[in-house]
Amino acid sequence: MWTILRDVHGCGRPMSGRVQGACRLTEDINDFRRNVREWLADNCPEEMRTPMKGEFDAPWGGRVAQFDSDAQKMWFDRMVERRWLAPDWPEEYGGAGLSAAAVQVLAEELRRIRARPPILSEGLWMIGPAILRFGSDAQKREHLPRIARGQIRWCQGFSEPGAGSDLASLKTRAEDRGDHWLVNGQKVWTSYAHDSDWMFCLVRSEPEASKREGISILLIDMETPGIEARPIRLISGHADFCETFFDDVRVPRDNLLGERGRGWNIAKYILSHEREMIGGSEFEGVTPAPGDLGATLPRGEAPDGMLRAALADYDIDLIAYEAFKKRMADEVTSGTSPLPAMPSVLKNLGADLEMRRKELAMSIGGSEALRFDEEGGAAARTWLRSRSSAIAGGTTEVQWNIIARAALGLK
Numbered sequence: 029m030w031t032i033l034r035d036v037h038g039c040g041r042p043m044s045g046r047v048q049g050a051c052r053l054t055e056d057i058n059d060f061r062r063n064v065r066e067w068l069a070d071n072c073p074e075e076m077r078t079p080m081k082g083e084f085d086a087p088w089g090g091r092v093a094q095f096d097s098d099a100q101k102m103w104f105d106r107m108v109e110r111r112w113l114a115p116d117w118p119e120e121y122g123g124a125g126l127s128a129a130a131v132q133v134l135a136e137e138l139r140r141i142r143a144r145p146p147i148l149s150e151g152l153w154m155i156g157p158a159i160l161r162f163g164s165d166a167q168k169r170e171h172l173p174r175i176a177r178g179q180i181r182w183c184q185g186f187s188e189p190g191a192g193s194d195l196a197s198l199k200t201r202a203e204d205r206g207d208h209w210l211v212n213g214q215k216v217w218t219s220y221a222h223d224s225d226w227m228f229c230l231v232r233s234e235p236e237a238s239k240r241e242g243i244s245i246l247l248i249d250m251e252t253p254g255i256e257a258r259p260i261r262l263i264s265g266h267a268d269f270c271e272t273f274f275d276d277v278r279v280p281r282d283n284l285l286g287e288r289g290r291g292w293n294i295a296k297y298i299l300s301h302e303r304e305m306i307g308g309s310e311f312e313g314v315t316p317a318p319g320d321l322g323a324t325l326p327r328g329e330a331p332d333g334m335l336r337a338a339l340a341d342y343d344i345d346l347i348a349y350e351a352f353k354k355r356m357a358d359e360v361t362s363g364t365s366p367l368p369a370m371p372s373v374l375k376n377l378g379a380d381l382e383m384r385r386k387e388l389a390m391s392i393g394g395s396e397a398l399r400f401d402e403e404g405g406a407a408a409r410t411w412l413r414s415r416s417s418a419i420a421g422g423t424t425e426v427q428w429n430i431i432a433r434a435a436l437g438l439k
């Protein structure tokens with residue numbers, strides 16, 4: 029049994045004064061790394077070590093999970109079996125119970141072989157951690173093991189037509205009807221609501237309370253009568269977002285997450301996870317590496333000096349960003365307090381790099397990259413999609429506001 033369990037070695041706590049323990053820990057972590065490496069060599073199919081071209085190159089799980097290839101399914105199944113979709117979650121809730129240090133090693137080894145994510149999942153990235161922290165025992169038992177096995181696909185019901193950056197202005201109403209909440213209202217930009225099984229939804233439960241105090245979070249089964257998700261067709265040709273309507277939707281009382289009227293704090297917690305995820309390019313899957321873009325040049329060299337300089341600038345910023353992410357991960361592992369507003373910093377840096385990467389790919393592709401028909405057009409669509417990184421999970425401007433207040437102390 030080589031799994032490094034969270035409680036056995038106390039990773040994540042400061043290690044001063046624990047020299048013996050620290051040596052042991054290093055040995056165990058080295059063993060763990062060796063074993064992870066071997067396991068990945070045997071279990072991650074070659075096809076799953078190639079870059080994803082977009083978010084459709086990995087499965088999303090759910091009640092009606094779809095897999096594009098046998099390799100994708102095999103990779104997903106093996107990681108589920110290993111419990112490594114949620115490596116840090118407690119074993120009783122379907123995770124592997126790994127320590128922060130072991131989770132970091134696992135992430136490094138996956139990155140080393142450039143493994144695709146076995147699943148893309150708002151359950152794992154956003155609502156799972158919130159249920160783990162704020163949920164009742166019953167909610168943990170009901171939802172977490174299914175998220176950890178990729179069996180349920182979640183969507184995020186936050187934005188509304190009049191509430192995006194100013195999210196706390198949301199109006200979707202949840203009335204207390206004793207054994208249930210009666211939900212009426214509308215969400216917008218709900219990614220993949222039409223394909224999702226459950227939604228974590230921000231509602232106004234106390235209309236008399238001040239803006240941020242009257243908000244709650246409900247966990248809503250998308251098959252409940254009265255919910256309609258209408259996809260919105262986008263410039264990229266896809267229809268990833270929905271307008272989601274609630275018409276007298278009855279949600280069981282016990283589906284309230286955390287305390288009633290205290291949902292704003294949970295929403296901020298979920299948003300910080302979302303921003304880390306977007307900033308960490310987990311959404312895109314394979315982490316980009318310096319030199320990747322240059323390697324796609326037709327003759328291995330940019331003929332144009334401006335493009336060469338832009339590629340070099342991009343690679344340098346990418347190396348600095350990876351070093352910053354590593355420092356943040358080390359701080360989390362060692363229990364040091366992270367930089368204030370860290371998710372917003374990560375989000376803005378990651379979004380900027382993502383947009384530059386896709387723009388450079390267009391420059392490298394030349395006129396062929398400008399195609400926008402059914403067979404071609406992948407580069408142009410991906411480029412258009414990348415612009416949304418500056419908006420999703422809170423816009424770049426709003427993140428600067430958060431950084432100005434929380435990290436720089438500006439009013």
Ligand SMILES: Cc1cc2nc3c(=O)[nH]c(=O)nc-3n(C[C@H](O)[C@H](O)[C@H](O)COP(=O)(O)OP(=O)(O)OC[C@H]3O[C@@H](n4cnc5c(N)ncnc54)[C@H](O)[C@@H]3O)c2cc1C
Binds near residue numbers: 184192218420
């Ligand atoms: C790819 C993608 C996926 C998304 N998925 C979801 C989802 O699954 N669920 C969900 O609920 N929402 C989702 N959203 C919505 C997203 O959260 C909102 O679009 C975002 O919060 C911005 O809100 P808005 O579109 O209403 O823009 P607005 O808030 O109207 O902002 C318009 C412009 O004004 C600027 N602005 C606004 N306020 C300020 C301020 N105080 N200071 C400076 N500038 C400001 C903004 O930066 C922006 O440029 C998604 C969006 C995208 C692009």
